[in-house]
Amino acid sequence: MTALKGTKVKTLVGGYEFSSQQNSVEVQIGTTENEITAFGSTGQEFDPGLVSMRIMQKGYLSGATAAYFEADMASKLATSGVTVAAVFDTDTTASTVYFIQNALGAKLAINAPVAGLVTVDGEWLNDTATGYRAKRVFDGTISGTGGQTSIDLGSAGSAGGVFVLHVTAIDGTATNATVDIESSSNNSTFASEGTATFSAIGAQVVTMSGTVNRYLRVNATSLGGATSFTVIGYAYVDGVTVS
Amino acid sequence: MSATKAAGNTTCTYNSNAITNYCNQVDLQGVTAELEATHFGSTGEQYDPGLSAWTVGLGGDFDNTLDGYLGPDAITSTKRTAVIGLVNGGSTITYTWTSNAFITNYTINSQASGKQTWSAQLRLSGIPTRAVA
Numbered sequence: 001m002t003a004l005k006g007t008k009v010k011t012l013v014g015g016y017e018f019s020s021q022q023n024s025v026e027v028q029i030g031t032t033e034n035e036i037t038a039f040g041s042t043g044q045e046f047d048p049g050l051v052s053m054r055i056m057q058k059g060y061l062s063g064a065t066a067a068y069f070e071a072d073m074a075s076k077l078a079t080s081g082v083t084v085a086a087v088f089d090t091d092t093t094a095s096t097v098y099f100i101q102n103a104l105g106a107k108l109a110i111n112a113p114v115a116g117l118v119t120v121d122g123e124w125l126n127d128t129a130t131g132y133r134a135k136r137v138f139d140g141t142i143s144g145t146g147g148q149t150s151i152d153l154g155s156a157g158s159a160g161g162v163f164v165l166h167v168t169a170i171d172g173t174a175t176n177a178t179v180d181i182e183s184s185s186n187n188s189t190f191a192s193e194g195t196a197t198f199s200a201i202g203a204q205v206v207t208m209s210g211t212v213n214r215y216l217r218v219n220a221t222s223l224g225g226a227t228s229f230t231v232i233g234y235a236y237v238d239g240v241t242v243s
Numbered sequence: 244m245s246a247t248k249a250a251g252n253t254t255c256t257y258n259s260n261a262i263t264n265y266c267n268q269v270d271l272q273g274v275t276a277e278l279e280a281t282h283f284g285s286t287g288e289q290y291d292p293g294l295s296a297w298t299v300g301l302g303g304d305f306d307n308t309l310d311g312y313l314g315p316d317a318i319t320s321t322k323r324t325a326v327i328g329l330v331n332g333g334s335t336i337t338y339t340w341t342s343n344a345f346i347t348n349y350t351i352n353s354q355a356s357g358k359q360t361w362s363a364q365l366r367l368s369g370i371p372t373r374a375v376a
Contacts, residue, residue, distance in 0.1 A: 029314075
């Protein structure tokens with residue numbers, strides 16, 4: 001097995017990619033334990049309880065505006081609603097993504113040691129729904145309409161899912177730009193599973209329902225007048241990316 | 244008395260998936276509840292054994308295939324079969340929990356100046372089946 005460089009990750013909070021400001025990310029999925037030991041037990045017995053997901057991001061104080069992690073985290077502390085994601089093994093097509101759809105800003109720690117750098121640590125927690133495991137569908141700049149290269153999930157899902165499109169940069173002005181998430185059973189004929197519509201940077205969440213076929217791709221159907229936009233899109237498919 | 248190197252002599256199977264080559268750490272722990280039975284006539288603290296509780300800590304370098312085995316179950320908290328194997332000489336010792344292992348803490352970590360790693364804590368319900376082959 002090959003060890004993956006720690007730099008091959010991306011961290012996303014809404015419309016911001018903080019990879020250039022951060023040097024550590026950790027995803028923790030925790031499950032509570034319910035003891036079910038009974039008089040007839042030969043050893044302590046347990047059943048799994050409820051699941052939670054945390055995403056911890058650490059980095060440097062790099063700026064003061066909303067495009068920087070300290071400002072963004074400070075504004076979202078004790079609130080929820082932003083989509084936060086960690087993308088691992090970014091050299092691999094369809095790499096693994098863990099995301100929290102309505103993340104709660106749980107913790108902000110700013111450290112300033114006299115002999116070192118000012119560092120910013122943030123922690124996100126799921127609010128009502130647990131976090132999700134997804135596969136990256138597209139990561140790059142789109143400067144024209146049309147379908148992008150597809151990924152293969154290996155199997156279709158039958159219970160829908162969620163597609164998230166983080167729009168992190170727009171060149172020019174976009175008014176109601178649209179990007180479809182499409183699926184196909186044969187990697188040839190694609191049909192839309194939903195549309196992300198945007199006019200500014202941010203995270204667009206698209207609910208997919210019913211059957212989602214094994215091949216997924218993004219298809220920019222309108223640039224909304226922009227020259228280009230930079231996006232990272234990933235998809236959680238129920239029963240496929242999470243069993 | 245000879246000692247056994249861990250490398251090459253430790254195996255781990257989760258839900259029928261061999262994850263040995265994704266692991267560089269296996270910590271299996273069985274802890275017995277200590278039932279204190281000290282009484283006024285005791286000359287020292289006295290204990291009786293209660294029931295044992297088992298966990299296993301696993302870890303290694305992150306890999307998408309490994310994540311495919313553990314990640315979904317960590318989110319859905321599904322009980323699976325786990326087998327820890329130890330090879331000593333010509334014998335293989337196995338500890339097996341059949342459909343009684345679930346992930347309680349799955350962590351993926353990446354440091355910019357390091358590598359991507361994973362770790363998981365499995366709660367093992369009940370006592371294992373220990374076998375020597």
